[in-house]
Amino acid sequence: MDLYDNQKSTSKIKRDASVNDRIPDGLFLACPYCGVQMYNKQLGEHRVCAHCGYGFRLQARERVALLTQSFEEMDSDIEIVAPDFPGYADKLARAKSQTELGESVLTGIATIEDAKVALGIMDSYFMMGSLGSMTGEKITRLFEYATEKKLPVVLFTASGGARMQEGINSLMQMAKVSAAVAQHQEAGLLYLVVLTDPTTGGVTASFAMQGDITLAEPHALVGFAGARVIESTIHEKLPKDFQRVETLLENGFVDKIVPRPELGHVISQLVKLHYRAEA
Amino acid sequence: MAVNIGLKLFKHEPTPAEVVKKSREDRFFAREIIDGVFNDFIEFHGDRQSGDDMSVIGGIATLNDKPVTVIVIDKGTDIHDKLSKRNGSPEPWGYRKAQRLMQQANKFHRPIVTFINTPGAFPGKTAEVQGQGEAIAKSILESMKLAVPMISIIYGEGGSGGALALATTDQVWMFQNATYSILSPEGFASILWKDSKRSEEAAAVMGLTPKDLLEKNVIEYVIPESRNHPRVFNLIRKKLDDEFSLLNELSPEELIQKRRARFRAF
Numbered sequence: 001m002d003l004y005d006n007q008k009s010t011s012k013i014k015r016d017a018s019v020n021d022r023i024p025d026g027l028f029l030a031c032p033y034c035g036v037q038m039y040n041k042q043l044g045e046h047r048v049c050a051h052c053g054y055g056f057r058l059q060a061r062e063r064v065a066l067l068t069q070s071f072e073e074m075d076s077d078i079e080i081v082a083p084d085f086p087g088y089a090d091k092l093a094r095a096k097s098q099t100e101l102g103e104s105v106l107t108g109i110a111t112i113e114d115a116k117v118a119l120g121i122m123d124s125y126f127m128m129g130s131l132g133s134m135t136g137e138k139i140t141r142l143f144e145y146a147t148e149k150k151l152p153v154v155l156f157t158a159s160g161g162a163r164m165q166e167g168i169n170s171l172m173q174m175a176k177v178s179a180a181v182a183q184h185q186e187a188g189l190l191y192l193v194v195l196t197d198p199t200t201g202g203v204t205a206s207f208a209m210q211g212d213i214t215l216a217e218p219h220a221l222v223g224f225a226g227a228r229v230i231e232s233t234i235h236e237k238l239p240k241d242f243q244r245v246e247t248l249l250e251n252g253f254v255d256k257i258v259p260r261p262e263l264g265h266v267i268s269q270l271v272k273l274h275y276r277a278e279a
Numbered sequence: 280m281a282v283n284i285g286l287k288l289f290k291h292e293p294t295p296a297e298v299v300k301k302s303r304e305d306r307f308f309a310r311e312i313i314d315g316v317f318n319d320f321i322e323f324h325g326d327r328q329s330g331d332d333m334s335v336i337g338g339i340a341t342l343n344d345k346p347v348t349v350i351v352i353d354k355g356t357d358i359h360d361k362l363s364k365r366n367g368s369p370e371p372w373g374y375r376k377a378q379r380l381m382q383q384a385n386k387f388h389r390p391i392v393t394f395i396n397t398p399g400a401f402p403g404k405t406a407e408v409q410g411q412g413e414a415i416a417k418s419i420l421e422s423m424k425l426a427v428p429m430i431s432i433i434y435g436e437g438g439s440g441g442a443l444a445l446a447t448t449d450q451v452w453m454f455q456n457a458t459y460s461i462l463s464p465e466g467f468a469s470i471l472w473k474d475s476k477r478s479e480e481a482a483a484v485m486g487l488t489p490k491d492l493l494e495k496n497v498i499e500y501v502i503p504e505s506r507n508h509p510r511v512f513n514l515i516r517k518k519l520d521d522e523f524s525l526l527n528e529l530s531p532e533e534l535i536q537k538r539r540a541r542f543r544a545f
């Protein structure tokens with residue numbers, strides 16, 4: 001299929017639609033990581049805690065606006081046909097209107113400080129960023145398109161795990177995306193993962209851990225099993241930062257933790273180091 | 280294509296909840312399957328990085344005189360054995376042992392058979408520290424690149440990513456009373472309905488039986504069970520031999536392409 005048919009410019013993003021823009025500037029918020037309280041306004045445009053550097057959760061379209069100089073959306077019309085699990089259709093409808101997305105990931109071709117990349121951004125506001133079959137479809141197509149056009153893939157992960165309502169089809173997405181990652185890898189192309197808060201379950205056990213380079217935002221929670229499941233299995237309390245990326249870095253699973261305002265620069269730098277001729 | 284005459288032989292159609300119950304019973308033991316289906320099994324240990332997970336048995340054997348790599352998740356036999364194997368929940372180094380043996384099979388052009396029976400990858404502290412997510416992710420990714428025929432057989436529980444890690448193969452088969460699902464019915468009910476007691480209801484809507492999964496093309500074949508275990512093992516041996524012979528006719532490129540396309544269809 002011709003992917004250009006599905007591309008739609010989103011340069012005029014309706015910023016007033018985002019969850020975060022509806023929070024009044026004068027509202028007092030506590031940082032989910034360090035607990036320090038601050039005015040919403042103090043988070044700045046990147047929505048970062050001034051005390052600890054934690055990046056508050058962003059919607060995919062907010063991140064596109066912050067990160068990219070241009071963005072052409074792909075596959076915006078892809079969404080699941082006839083969700084038949086009880087209550088699923090309603091949940092999807094709510095998620096769609098809240099995020100202005102058809103699924104829990106936004107994909108497209110972007111420029112990040114002059115670096116051209118195939119960009120995917122998962123949205124934790126869309127059913128917890130769960131891995132639906134159309135989430136997997138959009139990410140798979142992103143890799144396929146990138147392989148064909150010899151582009152690097154930059155993927156921001158955020159996911160609560162499987163999409164329960166889709167059952168085994170959700171599980172199969174882990175394999176489907178992995179097959180496309182393998183193809184992209186064999187073409188000698190760069191796959192850069194950015195782990196954001198939270199990345200768990202099936203996404204951690206597949207494409208979030210398959211990158212050539214793995215970046216992460218400060219204090220993002222990343223893990224396979226849920227903390228409560230682990231605690232009830234081993235009958236002990238987990239240390240405070242057990243599944244935070246700082247711990248994952250110590251354990252050898254993250255290359256670099258990058259504060260949100262610097263991400264664009266680091267990504268473009270890394271992309272250019274891999275594609276000197278085109279840079 | 281696999282023909283599934285097995286289904287028609289079943290006298291009584293069990294409910295999904297009944298299948299879940301049976302899938303968790305000790306119907307077939309790991310060692311019994313290995314000895315029943317293969318000859319000359321030689322077990323290999325360790326992932327060469329951090330240890331040896333006994334819940335993943337691996338090694339080489341012969342299938343009708345031809346060498347194959349065999350990888351089996353083992354729930355254990357008695358209570359001590361089950362505890363030491365966490366009831367068949369592999370640690371990251373179990374998946375890495377499997378990866379090592381799969382790479383070895385690839386180097387020596389041997390087909391790979393995996394037998395799966397797990398409630399899921401172990402949700403432990405050390406498992407997280409050692410990268411359970413990465414271990415599964417890599418098993419899946421590497422499986423997509425191996426140029427040898429691969430068949431996986433779920434013989435009990437096929438629990439989530441922990442099962443998928445060894446089931447990204449050219450064909451996936453299931454025993455008649457096995458299950459394969461995104462989560463246990465108890466977990467499913469507690470997440471979606473905040474009530475783990477509604478597990479029977481969950482089992483009914485999850486589509487986790489071999490029959491459901493065959494309809495969705497998640498699996499290719501259902502192995503009829505019998506109290507006569509040698510009969511079941513003979514059937515598996517013959518069927519594996521037949522399917523490996525067919526898969527061996529494909530070029531390495533075609534084989535990998537078909538495997539990827541199999542999962543692309545979801």
Ligand SMILES: [Zn+2]
Nearest residue numbers: 031034049052
């Ligand atoms: Zn903070």
